[in-house]
Structures are given as structure tokens and as C-alpha cells.
Amino acid sequence: MKNMKRREFLGTSLTATTLAAVAGTGLLRSGMAFAGNVAGWPSKAFEDKKLAAAMTDSIGKTEIPVSSKVRLSAPSIAENGAAVPVTIEIDSPMNADDYVKTVWLFVDHNPTPLASQFNFTPGCGQAFIQQRIKMAKTDNVRVVARTSKGELMASAPRKVKVTIGGCGG
Amino acid sequence: MAAIGNPMIRMPGSAKKGEVIEVRSLIMHPMDTGLAKDKAGKIIPAHYIQRVIVTFNDQPLLDIDWSTAVSTNPYLAFKMRAEESGTLKMVWKDNENGTWSTGTKLSVS
Numbered sequence: 513m514k515n516m517k518r519r520e521f522l523g524t525s526l527t528a529t530t531l532a533a534v535a536g537t538g539l540l541r542s543g544m545a546f547a548g549n550v551a552g553w554p555s556k557a558f559e560d561k562k563l564a565a566a567m568t569d570s571i572g573k574t575e576i577p578v579s580s581k582v583r584l585s586a587p588s589i590a591e592n593g594a595a596v597p598v599t600i601e602i603d604s605p606m607n608a609d610d611y612v613k614t615v616w617l618f619v620d621h622n623p624t625p626l627a628s629q630f631n632f633t634p635g636c637g638q639a640f641i642q643q644r645i646k647m648a649k650t651d652n653v654r655v656v657a658r659t660s661k662g663e664l665m666a667s668a669p670r671k672v673k674v675t676i677g678g679c680g681g
Numbered sequence: 682m683a684a685i686g687n688p689m690i691r692m693p694g695s696a697k698k699g700e701v702i703e704v705r706s707l708i709m710h711p712m713d714t715g716l717a718k719d720k721a722g723k724i725i726p727a728h729y730i731q732r733v734i735v736t737f738n739d740q741p742l743l744d745i746d747w748s749t750a751v752s753t754n755p756y757l758a759f760k761m762r763a764e765e766s767g768t769l770k771m772v773w774k775d776n777e778n779g780t781w782s783t784g785t786k787l788s789v790s
Binding site for chain 1: 701703714716717731732737740741742743744745746747748749750751752753755756757758759760761762764774775776777778
């Protein structure tokens with residue numbers, strides 16, 4: 513336990529040092545990265561460039577069992593990667609004792625794979641989200657949900673064929 | 682400059698107690714990724730909504746953290762269980778201290 517804390521501390525201070533070093537080189541211009549982040553926004557997970565890192569920094573692990581309770585719909589072919597409609601639906605009683613608390617949406621190979629994080633309450637009645645996302649290329653979209661009891665479950669990855677990438681450049 | 686703001690909520694004005702209703706919302710925002718370039722070849726800085734806060738009668742209902750991967754002019758639909766009459770409020774916040782909010786009344790019988 514003591515060791516864990518030390519590791520966490522080392523991890524944090526290493527990140528801070530790296531950031532300071534990068535900022536020092538002038539690569540980060542003000543207004544470009546951290547300057548205006550909304551308080552509490554999970555910047556580390558959102559800035560990770562690889563799926564495994566983004567999953568580790570958001571969920572804490574990368575191997576999540578797939579459950580038929582987590583449903584993710586997206587078109588199999590999206591001509592325009594700039595606006596791919598996705599629908600997330602998770603089976604849950606959504607009562608005070610048992611509800612879906614957090615849901616993460618990932619696009620495996622986007623420049624930053626974590627696309628969104630949703631924090632539900634029992635008052636939602638259903639863990640349901642519909643929105644449009646950008647996809648850089650043909651890729652897998654996936655969803656992970658954590659219940660109020662701490663249970664983790666994932667959707668099957670959903671492949672979307674993208675004709676025109678949607679991340680600019 | 683592209684249009685920004687003008688948040689909108691669409692949902693039923695009334696519902697039966699216990700009914701789960703769908704709420705749809707839209708806001709104008711460029712959601713710039715920080716990866717695209719303008720016509721002069723200059724990088725357009727990242728400018729995007731990072732958080733959406735939904736409350737009902739000032740009680741937290743749904744909190745969302747967004748990234749640059751959310752599409753321009755973000756559409757968002759979610760559900761809520763109608764338990765009592767009141768006001769649903771939504772607040773959108775971006776990484777340049779932009780904040781927009783709007784609300785809609787729900788009557789529950």
C-alpha cells in the first residue's frame with residue numbers, strides 16, 4: 513500500500529515535470545492546451561493518444577468483459593467522418609441501489625481515443641445517449657459502463673467504415 | 682466567425698409521473714480540434730465544449746465531459762424519469778470560458 517502511494521506520487525510528479533519541460537520549449541502555446549480547461553475535466557485521459565492509455569487513465573484497466581446489456585449503435589458505413597451518429601443504451605434498473613454511473617465512449621485510433629464520458633444519476637430513468645462524433649478513419653467505436661456497484665461491462669466493438677475522415681487537417 | 686451559442690432543448694411539455702421521457706438538445710459551436718488548418722495554412726486552435734451539466738429543479742441529473750471528437754454544433758439526446766413538475770436546465774462550458782445555458786419546463790401529472 514505504502515509502495516502504491518509512492519508509485520502514484522512518482523507518476524504524478526513525473527507527468528508534471530514532463531509538462532513543465534514541454535511548456536518550457538514553447539511547444540504549448542497559451543490558449544492551445546490547458547489554459548482554459550473546465551475545472552475537473554479529466555484532461556489526462558482525454559489527451560492520451562493511445563486507446564490503452566486512455567482506458568487506463570479513465571477506467572483503470574483495459575480488459576473489460578463484453579455484456580449484451582451494453583448496446584452501441586452506429587452506421588456500418590459513414591461517408592462523412594465529421595458527424596457519425598452513435599446511440600448508447602444500457603440495461604439497468606436505474607434506481608438508487610443499482611444504476612449505471614459512468615459510461616465512456618472510445619474511438620480506437622482517433623488522435624485522442626476517449627471521445628466522451630457520461631455521468632448518470634438514477635433520475636435519468638435509462639442510461640441512454642445519442643450524439644454525433646468525429647472519426648479520423650475506418651475504425652472501431654466502443655463503450656464501457658461502470659455501475660454504482662462497481663461492475664464494469666463493455667459493448668462489443670462496433671466497426672464503422674469512414675470514407676472521409678473527420679478530424680481536419 | 683462561425684455561429685456560436687443559441688442552445689435549444691426539445692422535450693415533451695408534460696408527462697405522467699414515472700414516465701421516462703427523451704430530451705433532445707442542440708447548440709451551435711465550432712468544436713475545433715486544434716488539428717485542422719485554415720486557408721492560410723495556420724492551425725486553428727482547439728476550441729470545444731468540455732462539459733454539459735443537466736439539472737432538474739437544481740438537482741444533478743447528468744454530467745458529461747466532451748472532447749474534440751464531438752461533432753460541430755453538438756446534438757445530444759438523453760432520457761429522464763418524470764417524477765415531479767419543474768425545470769430542466771442545461772449548461773454548456775467550453776475551454777475558452779464560454780458558457781451557455783437554457784431551461785425548459787415540465788409538467789408532471
